[in-house]
Amino acid sequence: MTKQKRAVTRVQAQETTKLTQRSFAIFLLISALLLALPGIALAQNYQFNTINVEGNQRIESAAVLNYAGIKKGQTVSAGDLNGAYQRILASGLFETVEITPSGTSLKIKVEEFPTINLIRFEGNARLKDDALAGMIQSQSRHVLNPSIAERDAANIAEAYSLQGRMAARVTPRVIRRSENRADLVFEIFEGGVTEIERVSFVGNKEFSDRRLRRVLGTKQAGLLRGLIKQDTFVTDRVEFDKQVLRDFYLSRGFVDFRTTGVNAELARERDGYFVTFNIQEGQQFKFGKISAVSEVKGAVASEYLDALKIKPGVVYSPLLIESSIARLERLALKQGLDFVRVDPRITRNERDLSLDIEFAIVRGPRIFVERIDVEGNTATLDRVIRQQFRIVEGDPFNPREIRESAERIRALGFFENAEVNAREGSSPDQVVVDVDVVEKPTGSLSFGGTYSTNDGIGIIVKFSENNFLGRGQKLSLSFATASELDDYAFTFVEPFLLGRDLAFGLVLRYQEAEPDQVRFSNTVGEFSPSLSFPVSEFGNLTLKYTGKNEKLQIAASQAIPGSIIDSEAATGDIWKSSLGYSYRYDTRDRGLDPNSGVLLEFGQDFGGLGGDYEFIQTTAKAVAQTRVYHEEITLRAVFEGGALYSPNRDSRITDRFVLNSQKMRGFEPFGIGPRERGVTATQDDALGGNYFAVARFEAEFPLGLPEEYGINGGVFYDVGSLWGLDNSSANVLYEDFSLRHVIGVSLFWDTPIGPLRFNFTKALRKETYDVEQNFDFTISAQF
Structure with a gap:
């Protein structure tokens, strides 16, 4: 091996040794840390021999320790101490909490929330203090809880929003007092009513926006926005309107109708909403x-x-x-x-x-009604509710009949809420029907006023109770007075006599009338019991007895010896006793066509059963109406007539028919029919008639004004006659049948204080001495 190669090998060995040394060092460091961890964990454990609670005044120390959940001698960690802190704070009794460990001692220092001294509401005018107090959970002499106070403020704000005051703000304020007490004050800014400026529809082709708006409970703000409550924006009402729209379209054959959405946009000034219903009508089937x-x-x-x-x-x-x-x-x-x-x-x-x-x-399945349980009724007797069921215990169970019974219970008007549900009974073939109701007041005391061109200003005072003694009976006492009439009436109705669909009625009435158009005054006392029951799906029959005492008087200063009315007044008091019946058949809004219907009425009274006056009086009425032009225009035709037969030819002015504005417009109540003139130079006595026949044709339509104003128009044409007397003289005019023709226009204004009607008429054909009435105005209001 060369010297150069040996040098390279030596360098590589040195680097390998250094790497091995580094790895060993890292291993020693990790091992040391792992050995140290148990020591660290042990350093965070505590064991206390003494636990002291400080700062509490009303709350016992034992209660604080109970919330903490820490006992002497117990080993606890830092997490346990934090949990104790959270539990004490969550009790809602303490404003601040401090937990301080010191060796074998633990100090828990608390600051209690103050006790509520009193609760006040400031800035409220629309909702009274008593109503607001019922919406909150905070109570005097209880511990103040900020979370509950905040919820109370939210509840109050929600109550204002339900009244359409979306900008209302409620701020809870705490005013400290001595001895750890505090006043809780809810500062209220009610704001203005957030009205609905516009309700519109997208997707409607068959019906106009105007027609659909009449269906909804939500209304646009109009001239009388201060009195109309439906023009405020309420979310729940909009949801109800969606269902109402669906029912409207389904009843007219649009089976695929649906509301795809409702957009409610708040105006920039936050003082009004623009509500748009997006709908799909579909096809009519x-x-x-x-x-x-x-x-x-x-x-x-x-x-x-x-x-x-x-x-x-x-x-x-x-x-x-x-x-x-x-x-x-x-x-x-x-x-x-x-x-x-x-x-x-x-x-x-x-x-x-x-x-x-x-x-x-x-x-269907063989299922029986085991029993009917009624709950929630404290004033109303059970039998009043059970009478609305066409089934009893032991009858076969019919779900449709249960649904209809629930609707009849709600229609009574005795309950704020009525729920009817069926559940399984003691066996699978038995069903228990549960009826849960929430009662509401059914009595009322009302004051009202009327005005008409004929009767002048009138005052009405009426007390009524629709659920008398919880028996479902109706009772009313009323007093009405006007410039020409005083009327006192007592009415009683038992809708289910002897537990059957048989209504018993009783009317007691006393009247004093002094019409300006005639020379006589009349006093009537009446007693009339009746029985009424259905005879078909749309037909109802009433049987009645009527006893009347009538006194016809003429002031000495107005007497005209030899006149017909004076001769009739000379008979003095008359007792009239009669039996009668009336039949009514009404398919309006309930028949095959929701836009068309008829009303047929026919009745007869047979007098002479122990009374002073024998007679047979027959009346008949037929009404047909329909809506055309996409239900914008209502057409109505009315035919009405009557006949009075007196075998002794002794009828009086108070027995004969008189045509008032309800029967024929364009003339005063005693304006047409037989008249006696000529006994004296100033005599002009309306005598009434034994027979009358009237036909009225009218149309009601929108005028193009915003429908929230409630103003509509109408045109009409009336034709009729009043004729026939038992006793006549050479001075009597118009005793024979003679038609009068009248045309006119009407203005209808549906206001919160009552419906107003203005009639402007012109007689196309009349007799010389008929008394016209070219303008007629009526109003009826309840306060």
Whole structure:
């Protein structure tokens, strides 16, 4: 080996030796550290022979030690001490906590939160102190907890936001007092109402924004924004409006309707919202083929098909499906078939946009109602709630009937909330129906005012109780006075007499009337009990008895001897006793078409049962209405008539018909019909008539104003006549049938204080001595 190669080998060996030495040194260092770690860990362990608690005044030392979880002689680590610190602080009783270990001693120093001396609210005007106090958890004479105080402030701010005051701020302040006490003050900035400046829709083609806004509970701010509560932005109300929109479209055949989103943008000034509903209407579907099939022995499909009222071509509505199912299930019960269910099977036809409905009569599961449990009612009797069920314990269970019963319970108006749920009973074939209700006040004392061109200014005072003594009975006392009329009334209604769908009513009334248009005054005392019950899906029948004492008077200064009215007044007091009935058939807003409906009324009273006056009085009324032009315009036609037959020909002015503005517009209440003139130079007595017939045609439509103003317009055409007397004379005019024709325009203003109506009329045809009324204004308000 050469000298050069030996030198290289020697250098490599030296480097190898140095590397080995470095590795050995690193190994020794790591070993030393590993040996030292147990010593380090041991240095962080503590064992205390004494534990002292300092600074506590109300809280016992034992309670502090209990929160700490450290005992004498116990070995604890630094982590355990930190855990003790966190537990003591989390108790919410102490403002500051210090834990200091010193050898075998541990010192725990605390500073207690002060006791709340009193709680005040400052800056609130819209919400009173009592209401705010019910929203907070902090209480006087309890320990002040900042976290709870912050939550209380958030709850108060949320209450203001529900009133539309989104800018409201609530700041809790603590004012220190002596003896570790403090006052808790909630400083409130209520801010202004965050109104809804605009509600708009994107995606609607069939219905205008105006029509859809009328459906919503959320309203735009208008002229009377200080009185209209619906114009404030409330998130929960918007969610409810989404469901209302869906129900609106579904009831009109738009089965694919959905709300894709709702955008609520706050204005730059933070004083108003712009709410936009993004919707997809889809196509409108109508009913196609209607059929029925039976899978139950004894149920003939053709009989069930004949019972259906739905016809092909009618706009589809889920409500019609539900009512049809109810009708068929009632038919099954009449046939003695239990556990029968009606299953609607729907086939969609995209080509002609129709839905074929097959009502399948099937056998449901054999499940019985074990019992009905009612909870939450403290004032309302159980039977009032149970009466809303068409089933009782032991009957077959019907989910649809349970849903309908829940709706009837809510419709009573006695409860803030009513939940009806079914759960499994003592066995799989038994069901327990739970009814949980939250009651609300059902009585009210109201004061109101009215004004009309005919009666002048009036005052109304009314006390009503819709759940009298918790029995579901309605009772009301009212007093109304105007320049021409004083009216005192007592009304009582028992809606479920003897536990049946039979309503008993009682009316006691006393009236004193002195109309300006006539020479007489009239005093009436009335007693009228009645029974009312349904006879069909849309029909109702009422049977009644009426006893009246009527006193017709004429002041001596206004007497005209020999006149018809004076002769009638000379008969003095008259006792009228009659039996009667009335039938009412109403499909408006409940029939096959949500935009059309009819009302039919017919009634008769037969007098002479022990009274002083024998008569037969017949009245009839027919109303047909529909909405056209995308439901923007309402068309209405009304036909009304009456006849009075007196076998002894002894009717009086108070018995005969009079046409007021509710029956025919354009004339004063005693403005048309038979009149007696000529007994004296100034005599002009309206006599009323034994017969009347009126036809009214009207249209209501928007005027193009923002709908939040609640102002709409209308036009009308009235034609009618009042004629016929039992006793006449040569001085009587217009005793025969003679038509009057009136046209007019109306202005409707729906205000928070009551509906206002202005009528401007012009008589196209009248008689010489008829008394016109070219302007009529009415208002009714409740305070």
